[in-house]
Amino acid sequence: MRRRHLLLLGAAMLVPGCEWAGSALTGEAPFWAGSAPGQGGARARPGIDGEVRWSGQQAAVQGRALLAARTDEEWRRIWELAGEEPPGPLPDGWMAVAVFAGVRDTGGHSVEIGTVGPEEETGMPPRVHAVYRIREPAPDAMVTQALTSPWAVRIVPELPGPVRFSEAGS
Template sequence: MIRRRSFPLLLLGALSLTACQTSGSDRGADLVVPADAPAGTYWRGDRSLAAERAQIVARTAQEWNDLWARVGEAAPVSLPGDRMAAAVFLGPRDSAGFGVVIDGAQTTDGGLRVGYHERVPGPTEAVALTQTSPYAIRLLPRVDGKVLFQRRK
C-alpha cells in the first residue's frame, strides 16, 4: 500500500520519466519519430470514410486534400512544403476497440520505411458494437523516393 506522503514523490518520478524523451534529427541515416508529436503534425481517429485498408503518402496539396477526403473532413492545415504525410487506414471494423498508431520512420537507400502498430481488442475486452474505421495520419520530413509501410507487432 502506498502511503499518502510517498504518493507525490511517485507522481513526480513518473512525470520526470515521461519528460525524458529523445527525438531524432530530420537528417541522417535514421529518422526517429517521437511518440508525442507536436500539435498539428499527427491525427488519429476511429471514424473515417475509408471503405478499405490503405496506406497512403501525400506529397502535394491535392494528395493532402484527397487524403483528408478519406477521413471525411477538410484538411486541418496546409501541407508544409518541406513535409509529406503518411497515412494508414484500417477500413471498416464491426466494433470499437480497434486503432492504429504511426510510431516510427527510418530513411532507407532511396526512400523511407514507416512503422505502425494496430490495436485489436482482446477476446474478453468489452467493446461497443458500433462500426468504426480507424486511421492515423502523420507529417514527416519530405523524402523523395519509395515509401514502405511496415506493420509491427
C-alpha cells in the same frame, strides 16, 4: 537526495537544445511559440499548429489503404478518405503518411504510425520506410457494438523516394 535532483535538473537546463526545460520551469512558452532563444525572429511550431499526428474511428473509406502525400492534392485526398477537413495545408518541406485500417465490427480498434524514416540499400535508390500498428481490443474488453474504420495520419520532414509501409510485428 533533494539536492541531487536539483543539480540534475540544473544540468539538464544547461545542455544545448534544452532551452524548453528552463522555459517550462519559469512558465514561459517553448521557443517555437514565439522568439527562439538567441534569435530575434519568431519561429513556427513544428507541424500544423504544433500537431504532427491525427487519428479517428470513422474514416469515409471502408477499405484498407496505405498512402503518402507530398503535394496539396494528395494531402486533400487523404483527408477526404478520413472524412474530415484538413487541419491546414501541408507545410512546405513536409510529407504525410496515412494508414486506413478498413472496417472493423466493433469499437476499440486504433491505428498508430510509428517510425517514418529513410531506408537505404546498397545499389538501390533511397526510399522511406513507415512502420504502423493496428491495435485490436483485448478479448475481454467492453467495446461498442458498431462498425468502425480507424485511421491515422502523421506528417514528417520530407524524405526522398517512394514509401514502403510495414506493419509492426508482421
